[in-house]
Amino acid sequence: MKPPMHVAKETDLAAIGFAVSPLQEQQQKTVGKLNELVNAMRSLSVIMETCTKCGICANQCHSYLGTDDFNNIPAARADLVRRIYKRYLTLRGKYLGSYVGAEEFDDQTLTKWLTYFYQCNECRRCARFCPFGIDTAEVTIAARHILSELGIMPKFMQGITANMIKSGNNMGIPKPAIIDCAEFMEEEIKEETGLDIKIPIDKPNSDVLYIPSSADFFTNIDTMIGAAKLFYKLGLNWTISSSILEAANFGLLFNLKVMSEHNDRMKEAALSLGAKLVIQGECGHGWRAAKMYSEGVNGPIPFEIIHILDFCALNLDNLQLRKLPLRVTLHDPCNYARAGEICEQPRQILRACVDEFVEMTPNRDENFCCGGGSGILMDEMMEIRMKLGKMKADQVKALGKIDYLAMPCSICKAQIPNVLSHYGIDIANMGGVMDLVGKAIVLNE
Ligand code: SF4
Ligand code: SF4
Numbered sequence: 532m533k534p535p536m537h538v539a540k541e542t543d544l545a546a547i548g549f550a551v552s553p554l555q556e557q558q559q560k561t562v563g564k565l566n567e568l569v570n571a572m573r574s575l576s577v578i579m580e581t582c583t584k585c586g587i588c589a590n591q592c593h594s595y596l597g598t599d600d601f602n603n604i605p606a607a608r609a610d611l612v613r614r615i616y617k618r619y620l621t622l623r624g625k626y627l628g629s630y631v632g633a634e635e636f637d638d639q640t641l642t643k644w645l646t647y648f649y650q651c652n653e654c655r656r657c658a659r660f661c662p663f664g665i666d667t668a669e670v671t672i673a674a675r676h677i678l679s680e681l682g683i684m685p686k687f688m689q690g691i692t693a694n695m696i697k698s699g700n701n702m703g704i705p706k707p708a709i710i711d712c713a714e715f716m717e718e719e720i721k722e723e724t725g726l727d728i729k730i731p732i733d734k735p736n737s738d739v740l741y742i743p744s745s746a747d748f749f750t751n752i753d754t755m756i757g758a759a760k761l762f763y764k765l766g767l768n769w770t771i772s773s774s775i776l777e778a779a780n781f782g783l784l785f786n787l788k789v790m791s792e793h794n795d796r797m798k799e800a801a802l803s804l805g806a807k808l809v810i811q812g813e814c815g816h817g818w819r820a821a822k823m824y825s826e827g828v829n830g831p832i833p834f835e836i837i838h839i840l841d842f843c844a845l846n847l848d849n850l851q852l853r854k855l856p857l858r859v860t861l862h863d864p865c866n867y868a869r870a871g872e873i874c875e876q877p878r879q880i881l882r883a884c885v886d887e888f889v890e891m892t893p894n895r896d897e898n899f900c901c902g903g904g905s906g907i908l909m910d911e912m913m914e915i916r917m918k919l920g921k922m923k924a925d926q927v928k929a930l931g932k933i934d935y936l937a938m939p940c941s942i943c944k945a946q947i948p949n950v951l952s953h954y955g956i957d958i959a960n961m962g963g964v965m966d967l968v969g970k971a972i973v974l975n976e
């Protein structure tokens with residue numbers, strides 16, 4: 532069995548402070564790390580002990596539905612860890628072995644983990660439907676963390692972490708290029724509106740620190756321009772920090788210490804710039820890490836954190852938005868809808884911005900993942916990613932003609948166009964929610 536992605540080499544790992552554990556130590560280290568996590572995370576210990584194998588989760592998981600691979604059934608996926616837990620961390624498993632579902636750690640154990648925990652998008656849809664609320668995403672987070680502590684991780688995750696250490700953003704872009712890009716966007720806005728709207732970088736004594744995803748700053752620039760216009764309209768004293776130009780936090784997706792380091796970056800940047808409010812840009816898992824883990828893992832923070840869509844929705848009465856003549860739908864990013872309390876805000880914004888807003892079915896916390904969530908955007912996994920995106924493609928196809936598909940998360944923006952093209956679905960335009968705010972907002976009347 533071979534894992535479906537390129538795995539980081541020992542020399543790559545050294546660059547981010549990780550090392551490969553020798554083969555003879557892997558079993559002991561895996562069991563030790565699992566024991567640590569089960570003791571630290573009550574939810575994980577409950578998951579290890581609870582599953583009736585009722586099978587309800589199978590048909591709720593787009594990964595299983597798209598691949599038809601037994602190990603992608605949420606309960607079967609969790610069992611990959613549960614069996615090891617039972618064998619080494621319970622008395623009944625030690626003495627009764629396979630009779631109680633325990634399994635020996637062998638040379639395939641970690642390869643199976645690498646293969647199947649990187650086909651889980653950590654979307655939490657299984658938890659939404661499981662009668663016990665068993666959240667397989669928690670098992671995925673634990674398994675990926677243990678793998679990384681053993682020095683086993685996708686090259687993709689290692690590369691992003693190296694870029695973060697070097698430049699404070701996933702793309703590894705240095706400060707001079709950040710300033711160039713900000714100036715380019717300022718010129719674009721000036722050409723469109725005639726206004727001098729600034730995108731400040733590292734401006735001291737700013738009330739607000741805005742943290743966009745680097746993809747929205749360098750690639751999906753209409754999302755960034757929409758945010759800049761919103762802040763201008765509201766007269767905010769705001770800035771971007773070149774030391775954390777990244778709402779995404781890939782640490783949540785493979786190593787919890789890396790996640791905590793990113794949370795520290797946010798804290799240091801906000802404190803050094805004097806910000807009392809941090810606004811997070813359009814990134815699903817980044818929002819989950821900032822909202823759910825920054826205080827819990829890193830301790831108290833002396834500023835507020837809000838999501839850009841929440842902030843925009845709260846200020847709708849202060850914006851002059853004209854209705855764009857578009858038929859628009861919304862893809863709910865999993866980490867907003869099932870882990871971040873961002874469901875109604877994008878709907879309120881879109882209804883204020885466009886003539887016709889239509890819902891996908893299902894939607895909100897029952898929405899299907901795009902198939903790219905949890906950072907599995909590796910090119911070498913494209914075939915699997917397309918299978919994981921099948922349910923999303925079906926949802927979009929059922930809507931008929933759509934002028935704009937709003938997908939307010941950088942990973943969804945990278946995944947969904949590939950999925951729709953793969954399944955032959957043609958949508959005129961796709962992008963963030965803030966892109967439409969930028970086009971609908973009236974600035975100079
Ligand atoms: S729905 Fe819950 S209890 Fe039933 S098989 Fe899935 S994880 Fe186990
Ligand atoms: S978190 Fe999502 S992808 Fe992972 S097992 Fe559950 S439903 Fe499937």
